[in-house]
Amino acid sequence: MDKIKTLFKQYPLALLLALSWLILSGWGLVNFCLQPSEYSEIHTTGAMLTGDTTLIGSFFEGPGGTSSTSSVSSVLNRKSLPVPASYPKSDPEGAQDSPLFHRSAAYSPEREASDLSGILPDQELYPESDPGSEPLPEEAAEPEPEYTPFASVPRTPSEPRHPLYDDVGATALDTPADYITVEDDYFDHALFLGDSRIEGMSMASGLNNADYLYLRGVGIGYMSVLDLFYVSGGRFVQEDAQLTSVLQKNDYNVFYICSGINGMGEEGPEDFARHYKEIIDLLLSYHPDALVFILSIMNVTKEYSDSNDLVNNDNINSRNYRLAQLADGKQIFYLDQNPVVCSEDGGLDPELSTDGYHIRAQHYALVSDFLRQRGIPLPE
């Protein structure tokens, strides 16, 4: 005992650190033993919003040990963020009940299969769905309508580089519709909602008559619960705006949403699309007649894509493909902005970007020009 006291007197900080390390490691070890599934979740590196996950868990991870372990469901379950009551469960059963899984009227597995015929003969298109249940058999039995609000072109499927993502072997196109060219006053009652790409739009798109709500690094699942930056009439208004209060105070007739590069790795494309649909439903619950334009997630540069197993163009495409299926061609439209900003290699044009995943301010005019050419007559 005396020896310990002497040691503690001589090396107090070293022993304090060692002791706290032992206590926390022991606690982590207990957690690890009790909840092995917590630590066997998908390792993420690209997620910008990660929850307050159990710290010591990392010490028992595989080599590297610096990745965070989280999924939206686990993050929300850990109560690190307020959870809106309307969030559906993230389990497959809950997913089946979600409005999102009621695919657009035109959806049918046969049509989708024909889109992909010869490309992915044996691939499971919706791997997150309950494999034991039939995918909406009553809808599949309905006759195919004349108008289909979904179009895609085949692409060479690539090997999945992350367990959450598949390659559906096709790229979704703009929702088929009679688009018109519009003037800037079309955006007088428009709200742009999203992440850093919307921030860029607010700063440099030239559409200063629109409103913008954004948060750098935010994933779609958090859009309705976090404080957002609010820009209106070309001027910054506040940095702690809530989506619902902005929707309540203003009269919008068109929404543009751009989100999805953040939080990759937190959830698969199906859960992601379900959260996306929740946001669309929220917007339409305040402004039922408004149009909603889903802007495709912008690709990253090929160099960036090749070097990242999580945030890459295959996984972005996987998400975009599901987003395009949210469109109904009447009120909700999917617009693929990638052809405007990508080079021939399919990645974001490196000339437009310095970091590989944002376009620089002067190039947002390309996007606003594109949006001007993709107008749908506004509701009266």
Place this chain on the structure above:
Amino acid sequence: MLLTDLSFLFRFLPLWLLGWFGAGLLKNSGTRQVFRQLWLMAGSIVFYLGGFSLQRLWPLALLLLSVGVNYALSVLMAASRSRSPKASACCLILSVVFNLSILIWFKYSTEGVPLGMSFYTFSAISYCIDVFRGEYFPKDILLFLNYLLFFPKMLQGPISRFRDFQEDMDKVCDSRLPDPDKLEEGLILFICGMALQGVLAGKLGSLWSHVWSIGPYGFGTIPLWIGAWGYSLQLYFDFFGYSLMALGLAGIVGFTLPQNFDSPYASLSFSDFWRRWHMTLGSWFRDYLYIPLGGSKKGTGRLFLATAVTWLATGLWHGPGWNFLLWAGLFCFLILLERGHLRKHLKKFPLLGHIYVLLLVPMSWMVFVIGDLKSLREMLQVMCFIPLKGSMAPGILDGMAALRPYIWVLALGILFATPYPEKLLRKYIHTWPVRLLMLGLFWFSVWQIYKSGSSPFLYLAF
């Protein structure tokens, strides 16, 4: 493996320290010395390999080849020094050419420089030159290997000298128990470095990447300046934080590494700044290039030549990009200008000196970091209050609101760039409030690093 990797902090380091301090139980001094030398070598190799991965096997083989060749040449050099100075000089030239050609080959190849090569090459050259000068005789290859491989400094320096390492090695191998004050000071330096590199530099990096990803067509003059200061501070804390960790880690096991930074942003001139920034690189160039070329003792012509060559080498050391040469050229020009009359004026008016440094140094870092001439021109143009042409040109304050979340990070960065926090810490270093603060700071930093992922050190690229 990086010093801020959790696998380093919680797997490698505790195990390695256990072995190192456990050797204190060995009563025989000779056995203890051999064990610690071998333990240090084994630890450094595992560290360099990043665990037991075989991916870095060939860089390690290259490093061992460098050790072998340099040691053999230094032995030849020392043996022939008195009998045949020409042969000795030839060995020196061979070793310098060998070291530099490998470094230049990798610097200019597409593969990039193997981890730590820039730093161990400089250490190896300094060793050979010192042997040539007769400062010491090579007699222990294991010691030389440990000098080059010493894991706290292997990746990014500080570039230490062999004599200091040798003296420290003798001392630490003799002692059975670590010196309490030195151990505590080492821990404190390590924790401070971890917080500065792993937390503060990362947050400042977000500020810079935010500004730069949108660029001068989105942000006005003032936000761009804030971004430029953000980058300047990020670069400083990233490297300073790493250096503190290296110093601290070495201190824990009883070694003393040279200081690499001395509050550079508190300088009054560019000459002063460079004396306080990456000091071990500066002193290496001074001792092994600038002074041998004549320095300031042989007239103005030689002074100009020595300064220009030294800065050319400094620029090239950072990489093959034109931006590094331009950056080095700017430093060279301003330092020569200061040698004339400018420094006298700056000394007379310290406030003017501070403003001069705080305005021109961030601009020089913009030259350093922006590899595209057009983007650089646009950035500097807006920073100099010259609006860009076209309807999209932002106003002076445009985009300020977007930077509001970074106010506290920037304020902290400015505070820790001054010498005052260090002075305060030194005053109360061995007191309980500081110990508890360090305990909290350690776990806070671990949590932050865990959340955001360990970010690679910026200077690893050089």
